[in-house]
Amino acid sequence: MYPDAVIVAGGSGQRFGRKKQFLHLLGIPVLKRAVSCFETHAKISRIVVVVPVEDIPEAEKMLADSPKELIITGGGRTRQDSVRNGLGLVSDGPAVLIHDGVRPFVRPELIDRVIQGLNGVDGCIPGIEVTDTIKEVRDRLVARTIPRGGIYQVQTPQSFVTETLLEEHGKASGSGTGRFTDDSSLLEAAGKRVRVVDGDPYNIKITFPEDIPMAEAILRCL
Numbered sequence: 001m002y003p004d005a006v007i008v009a010g011g012s013g014q015r016f017g018r019k020k021q022f023l024h025l026l027g028i029p030v031l032k033r034a035v036s037c038f039e040t041h042a043k044i045s046r047i048v049v050v051v052p053v054e055d056i057p058e059a060e061k062m063l064a065d066s067p068k069e070l071i072i073t074g075g076g077r078t079r080q081d082s083v084r085n086g087l088g089l090v091s092d093g094p095a096v097l098i099h100d101g102v103r104p105f106v107r108p109e110l111i112d113r114v115i116q117g118l119n120g121v122d123g124c125i126p127g128i129e130v131t132d133t134i135k136e137v138r139d140r141l142v143a144r145t146i147p148r149g150g151i152y153q154v155q156t157p158q159s160f161v162t163e164t165l166l167e168e169h170g171k172a173s174g175s176g177t178g179r180f181t182d183d184s185s186l187l188e189a190a191g192k193r194v195r196v197v198d199g200d201p202y203n204i205k206i207t208f209p210e211d212i213p214m215a216e217a218i219l220r221c222l
Contacts (some may be wrong), residue, residue, distance in 0.1 A: 001032035002045040003115060003159065004090040005038045009059075009101025020206050021051070025084075025215050030206055031108050032062050032105035038097075039068050039109050048177045049101070050075045050086040066213075074213020078179050080186075084169045098163060098183050099157040102206040105218055106157060113197040114159040122192035123160045125184045126199035127152035130186065155199045158184055159198065162191060 009106050011033050021031040032048070038044045046069045049061045052075035062074055075082035083098060095118055099106065110126055117124035117186050127180040131152055134146040160183060168186050180186045184194045204211065204219055 001091075002043045003093055003097050003162075004046040004048060005044050005097040005099060006048045006050065006083065006090060006141045006184070007035055007038065007099045007155065008050050008079060008082050008085035008086060009034070010052055010079070011102070018187070019055070022055070023206070025212070026219050028106050029062060030215075031059070031095040031101045034099065034101050034106065035063060035066070035070075037072075037104070037106035037108075038099070038111070039066055040105055041108055041134055043111070043115060044068070044097070046071065046091055048073065048086045048089045050082045051101075054191035063094060067086045080169070080172065080180055083183060085175060087166055090162065092162070094162060095159055096162045097157040097159050098165075100205055104206070104215065105198060105200075105202050105204065105222065107202070107222075110200045110203060111157060114157055116160070116161045117190065117195050117197040121188045122164045123158060123184050123194040124193060125158040125182075125196055126155045126203070127196045128155070128199040128201060129153075152196060153199070154184065154196075155183065155203050155205075155208060156182070158182065160187070168192070 023030050038047050049072045055074055056074060063070055073085055073089055077083055082130050114124045114126055130148045130151040136143040136146055168190050187194055206215060
């Protein structure tokens with residue numbers, strides 16, 4: 001049974017200044033581009049898209065022509081809440097993928113890697129080994145240089161054993177545990193095994209306004 005994909009696009013755009021998931025890249029919204037990466041992949045079953053509650057009608061209109069079963073639901077106060085809302089709508093298959101809706105350039109090979117990499121572990125995430133020197137800075141002063149060996153920049157989509165991810169989200173919700181920035185952190189905190197596979201340098205996340213021209217340049221190359 002193929003995994004479902006939960007695409008999380010519940011952000012308010014506070015840092016960016018507007019909801020970046022609805023910005024257009026060469027005429028197509030960022031979110032639609034992200035969703036299409038999973039719509040066209042043969043090993044993805046159902047797609048659940050999480051957006052701000054007030055944007056559900058716009059998302060429904062945008063994604064109305066999806067070739068796969070696609071469900072749109074409202075997000076929560078935090079990313080963790082939004083993921084949990086999406087997980088409540090996935091099928092009972094053994095695996096699920098979680099993806100950021102502002103990463104519009106997921107290539108099929110990356111989806112294949114995180115699905116295959118889940119074998120024998122609780123989660124699988126794509127990462128790129130850091131090559132720059134990394135420093136911890138406090139009040140604009142260098143506190144220390146962090147050895148970069150074994151340091152990875154982590155991306156999505158991330159794949160998980162569905163039952164395990166649901167269980168850990170339930171525990172975190174019930175105990176009010178932290179705000180995890182990604183789902184692999186939730187599993188790490190619970191002592192679960194998470195494998196890292198090769199990420200993709202083109203799989204950028206739209207975070208700041210200056211990312212838009214970079215994203216459009218990538219589009220022209222892919």
